[in-house]
Amino acid sequence: xxxxxxxxxxxxxxxxxxxxxxxxxxxxxxxxxxxxxxxxxxxxxxxxxxxxxxxxxxxxxxxxxxxxxxxxxxxxxxxxxxxxxxxxxxxxxxxxxxxxxxxxxxxxxxxxxxxxxxxxxxxxxxxxxxxxxxxxxxxxxxxxxxxxxxxxxxxxxxxxxxxxxxxxxxxxxxxxxxxxxxxxxxxxxxxxxxxxxxxxxxxxxxxxxxxxxxxxxxxxxxxxxxxxxxxxxxxxxxxxxxxxxxxxxxxxxxxxxxxxxxxxxxxx
Amino acid sequence: xxxxxxxxxxxxxxxxxxxxxxxxxxxxxxxxxxxxxxxxxxxxxxxxxxxxxxxxxxxxxxxxxxxxxxxxxxxxxxxxxxxxxxxxxxxxxxxxxxxxxxxxxxxxxxxxxxxxxxxxxxxxxxxxxxxxxxxxxxxxxxxxxxxxxxxxxxxxxxxxxxxxxxxxxxxxxxxxxxxxxxxxxxxxxxxxxxxxxxxxxxxxxxxxxxxxxxxxxxxxxxxxxxxxxxxxxxxxxxxxxxxxxxxxxxxxxxxxxxxxxxxxxxxxxxxxxxxxx
Numbered sequence: 001x002x003x004x005x006x007x008x009x010x011x012x013x014x015x016x017x018x019x020x021x022x023x024x025x026x027x028x029x030x031x032x033x034x035x036x037x038x039x040x041x042x043x044x045x046x047x048x049x050x051x052x053x054x055x056x057x058x059x060x061x062x063x064x065x066x067x068x069x070x071x072x073x074x075x076x077x078x079x080x081x082x083x084x085x086x087x088x089x090x091x092x093x094x095x096x097x098x099x100x101x102x103x104x105x106x107x108x109x110x111x112x113x114x115x116x117x118x119x120x121x122x123x124x125x126x127x128x129x130x131x132x133x134x135x136x137x138x139x140x141x142x143x144x145x146x147x148x149x150x151x152x153x154x155x156x157x158x159x160x161x162x163x164x165x166x167x168x169x170x171x172x173x174x175x176x177x178x179x180x181x182x183x184x185x186x187x188x189x190x191x192x193x194x195x196x197x198x199x200x201x202x203x204x205x206x207x208x209x210x211x212x213x214x215x216x217x218x219x220x221x222x223x224x225x226x227x228x229x230x231x232x233x234x235x236x237x238x239x240x241x242x243x244x245x246x247x248x249x250x251x252x253x254x255x256x257x258x259x260x261x262x263x264x265x266x267x268x
Numbered sequence: 269x270x271x272x273x274x275x276x277x278x279x280x281x282x283x284x285x286x287x288x289x290x291x292x293x294x295x296x297x298x299x300x301x302x303x304x305x306x307x308x309x310x311x312x313x314x315x316x317x318x319x320x321x322x323x324x325x326x327x328x329x330x331x332x333x334x335x336x337x338x339x340x341x342x343x344x345x346x347x348x349x350x351x352x353x354x355x356x357x358x359x360x361x362x363x364x365x366x367x368x369x370x371x372x373x374x375x376x377x378x379x380x381x382x383x384x385x386x387x388x389x390x391x392x393x394x395x396x397x398x399x400x401x402x403x404x405x406x407x408x409x410x411x412x413x414x415x416x417x418x419x420x421x422x423x424x425x426x427x428x429x430x431x432x433x434x435x436x437x438x439x440x441x442x443x444x445x446x447x448x449x450x451x452x453x454x455x456x457x458x459x460x461x462x463x464x465x466x467x468x469x470x471x472x473x474x475x476x477x478x479x480x481x482x483x484x485x486x487x488x489x490x491x492x493x494x495x496x497x498x499x500x501x502x503x504x505x506x507x508x509x510x511x512x513x514x515x516x517x518x519x520x521x522x523x524x525x526x527x528x529x530x531x532x533x534x535x536x537x538x539x540x541x542x543x544x545x
Contacts, residue, residue: 084352152389156451159345160402160458161379170405175392 020246027243030236039208040222046233050241052208053222057245059210060123060202060218061192064130068191069184072135073173076142076180081168083143092143095136106132107197115201123216126202130191137190141183145176182256189252193245195220219245293363298323298462298492299344304358306339306348312516313339317358319511319521321462326484326493328503328524331513331539337496340513341464344494345381346374362462379406382455386467388447390439390454395422395431398439398450402458417457424490425453426483445476452483456491463487465495469502481506500540504528512536 034049041048075095079088110129115121149172157167173180198204203215204225219241226238294300299321306314314336321327329337342348344360346367360367367377379402390398399418403409409417418435422428427449431437439450448468455463465484469477484493484506497503503510504524511521512533520527520536531537538544 150389152385152387153391155347155383155385156389156391156454157401158347158350159378159383159385160454161375161406163375164350166405171391 023239023243023246026236027239027241030240031243035237035240040206040237043229044231044233048237050217050219050222050237050244052205053217053219053241054244055208055210056123056202056205056216057192057218057220057248059212060126060130060198060216061188063124063127063212064134064191065184065188067127068131068134068138068187071131072138072187073142073180073184075135075139077146077168077173079139079143080146081164081172092140095139098132098136099140102196103129103133103194104196104200107200110197111200121201121203121215123202123212123214126198126216126218127212129197129201130194133194133197134187134191137187138183141186142176142180145179145183146172148179149175178259181259185252185256185259189249189256192248192252193220195224199224219248294320294323296323297321298363299494300361300364302359302361304340304343304356304360306336306343306356307354308339308351309353314343314356315517317518319518321492321494322509323492324488324490325508326488326495326506327509327511328507329494329496329511329513330498330500330503331519332544333498335513336516337513338466341383341466341494341496344462344464345378345383347378347383349374379458380461382458382460382463384448384451384455384463384465384468387471388444388451390442390447390450392438392440394436395439395442395450396435399453399457402454406458408458418453421453421457422450424456424487425449426479426486427453443476445472445479448472448476448480449483452480456487461492463491463493465493467496467498470498477502500528500542512539514539 034047036049036054037051038047038049039052040050075091079092079095082088083091106129110125110132114125114128118125153171153175154167157171158164162170198218198221202218202221204221205215205217209216223238223241223245226234226241229235297320301317301319301321304314304317305312317340329340331337339348343356344362344367348354348356356368362377362381365372391401393401396415396418399421400414403414403417404411419428419432422431427446430446431442431450439447442450448471452468469480472480481502484495487493488508495503495507507524509522510524510527512519512527512531512535514535520531520533522532527536528540531540
């Protein structure tokens with residue numbers, strides 16, 4: 001039994017190691033200064049970089065987090081602290097359904113409700129689509145983390161003369177903070193690599209832009225376009241972009257680990 | 269009744285004599301329980317409790333587990349009402365004012381009635397912040413007066429000498445006995461009129477228990493204390509009055525010496541002598 005479990009875990013780890021090794025082998029050589037600072041050059045030409053996609057990823061994901069984190073955390077707090085009634089049940093059910101909705105469906109909805117009425121693709125529509133993906137995820141993690149806070153702490157605060165909402169915010173949410181932060185980082189990592197909803201919303205853009213009302217490039221869109229394109233130069237850049245995106249996600253995962261360790265450190 | 273002391277003036281702002289149905293605070297007792305009943309859903313947990321809790325004394329509530337002692341304690345500061353599907357009948361009067369009346373704000377009530385729980389439950393924050401939490405939230409004193417207030421509360425809880433150099437250490441990093449005294453200091457920093465202790469020593473070793481017991485004897489000079497305990501020796505050592513709960517009813521209430529030497533009810537005698545419970 002132990003052997004079987006060991007083999008299975010080894011397989012899981014092996015996948016990650018193989019992907020990383022392949023990415024490094026094929027992408028690392030293209031990571032130079034101009035990759036990070038230059039914009040794409042004309043199709044077929046050599047050189048250029050993905051500065052527009054890196055900045056675009058930052059803007060779109062940042063904006064999505066700005067929308068998604070407060071809503072998601074607020075919903076999670078509500079579910080954990082007050083969500084025992086019928087409304088709580090409905091919210092929880094909707095969040096679970098939304099959590100299981102394929103991201104491409106979210107993209108189509110964002111296109112119908114934002115891109116079409118606005119008349120053009122935009123980074124903002126992409127952020128809203130990503131936020132919609134993120135909210136149920138954050139809400140459910142926050143709920144779990146808040147539920148882990150011992151009931152005795154709540155009672156201690158209430159018995160000291162804390163109003164219930166204040167207990168939720170000052171004691172419960174703060175105690176669960178490390179867990180909530182972890183959930184948020186994992187959520188951000190998850191949407192940072194999303195491509196499908198962005199195809200219908202942010203579209204992609206070979207030029208550098210910081211205007212959220214315009215189409216905007218992200219690393220995931222760049223990888224999608226370059227990897228499916230005909231040029232070797234594009235493939236090279238796609239590998240490098242994939243390595244950067246993977247590194248970003250790993251960084252967020254390490255950050256999440258670190259946040260968890262902080263919590264356990266504080267609890268001892 | 270022996271341990272009576274000087275009556276306190278009525279808390280400002282309450283003006284009991286001007287309100288209908290509100291009594292003058294009694295000089296002898298702080299709490300007046302009147303035909304109090306309590307239900308968890310369909311199950312009745314407390315039946316027709318009728319007694320008074322004396323001022324500036326330690327009152328012990330004893331009885332087998334599940335007999336409603338903690339339920340009663342948590343009725344006084346209305347913590348029970350946070351549990352869904354509970355209800356009560358009858359009344360509990362703190363200083364002559366019903367804790368359930370419309371004018372009584374549960375948040376203000378809980379400032380006036382401090383509580384120490386069975387398991388030490390300090391916040392995962394510094395010693396200082398733990399103690400300062402109540403006064404801060406209730407705006408009892410200015411922030412610059414806070415160090416003085418924290419020190420006073422820690423001294424009252426006999427913890428000051430052990431933590432005075434470590435006020436910025438995290439409260440949860442101390443021993444169980446120290447944590448419990450920290451929780452007592454936290455409750456005292458609010459300057460409550462009544463202190464409820466729900467088996468405060470059950471998670472502690474004998475040495476820590478002794479410290480808390482000595483503390484209670486000191487604290488009753490200033491505070492009125494109600495303690496729930498399973499420990500007969502503890503009840504007889506620290507309390508001035510004792511109430512025996514059995515199956516949700518108060519079987520007997522009186523002077524601790526009398527209850528332990530000449531109980532008038534045979535069930536009390538059976539419990540005290542260890543024949544059941």
